[in-house]
Amino acid sequence: MDQQTEPTARKRPPLPEWTLEVVEAFDVTPRMRRVVLTGDKLDAMSYRPGQALVLAMPQPEGGTGRRDYTIRSFDKARRQLAMDFVLHGDTPSPSWARHAAAGDVLQVRGPRGRTVIHEAADWHLFCGDETCLPAILHMLETLPENARVHAFLEVGGSDDHQKVPEVFAASVTWVHRDGTKPGPNTLLLDRLAGFELPQGHGHAYVIGETSNVRAQRRHLIERGMDKVQISSEGYWRPGRIGGHDHVDD
Ligand SMILES: Cc1cc2nc3c(=O)[nH]c(=O)nc-3n(C[C@H](O)[C@H](O)[C@H](O)COP(=O)(O)OP(=O)(O)OC[C@H]3O[C@@H](n4cnc5c(N)ncnc54)[C@H](O)[C@@H]3O)c2cc1C
Numbered sequence: 001m002d003q004q005t006e007p008t009a010r011k012r013p014p015l016p017e018w019t020l021e022v023v024e025a026f027d028v029t030p031r032m033r034r035v036v037l038t039g040d041k042l043d044a045m046s047y048r049p050g051q052a053l054v055l056a057m058p059q060p061e062g063g064t065g066r067r068d069y070t071i072r073s074f075d076k077a078r079r080q081l082a083m084d085f086v087l088h089g090d091t092p093s094p095s096w097a098r099h100a101a102a103g104d105v106l107q108v109r110g111p112r113g114r115t116v117i118h119e120a121a122d123w124h125l126f127c128g129d130e131t132c133l134p135a136i137l138h139m140l141e142t143l144p145e146n147a148r149v150h151a152f153l154e155v156g157g158s159d160d161h162q163k164v165p166e167v168f169a170a171s172v173t174w175v176h177r178d179g180t181k182p183g184p185n186t187l188l189l190d191r192l193a194g195f196e197l198p199q200g201h202g203h204a205y206v207i208g209e210t211s212n213v214r215a216q217r218r219h220l221i222e223r224g225m226d227k228v229q230i231s232s233e234g235y236w237r238p239g240r241i242g243g244h245d246h247v248d249d
Pocket of ligand 1 (some may be wrong): 067068070086087088089092131132182235238243244245
């Protein structure tokens, strides 16, 4: 759903607000920048891996605009959380992350989000592009070692790979765009088409560019997965400013 059309969200109880301060920022990979933030009251925050915060992101023309970013990690005792920003261009969020320096202040609300681990599932299938690495890697880090996992992760190239928990490394397929721009494509859909769905009652987490998410969701439903077995959400799409797209048809 676009941020311009969010009437249902307004009916929900307001999300907790937090004032955060940048501790440090550094590149995790050439196109992914991590910003670590702290807040006096942050030890009161609880969340589930996969959930995101709504950032009041400074805009070039002044004021702020809403942007969603996933909690990549959280250290309650140190009152620190990290978020990873894809450096996809000169838009407000990557620009802010590039220049983030210790002491910078950021207002956020949340956490929120339904793309979280379904513990009862027999197996877990993750699909997403680089905007989803914070969510998928954090979810993988919290799964038990004997979890049955399959992940298809779309990135620009091998320098975008990140460390995956050793026990799941063989279950992760990195899919490279090899020079093409991020956006609508069939790279992950093609991989899914060649993937045999495991036996048992699994759960799929399908996130990323909206049209890709929609196509992958439909494909999994056509293959016999029930709608409730698929958590899906459009994290971005060309031309959209902030917001998120529900993909649940
Ligand atoms: C729940 C949720 C969690 C998310 N978590 C993360 C996260 O942890 N890390 C992360 O990097 N992103 C994440 N995203 C995606 C991020 O919120 C969007 O990419 C957002 O639009 C970025 O804001 P911006 O200021 O860069 O660009 P905007 O001002 O929102 O967009 C300007 C234009 O940039 C283009 N654009 C936007 N995002 C991308 C992109 N990723 N690649 C290429 N072009 C793009 C579009 O054409 C858009 O119209 C998440 C989104 C959701 C809904």
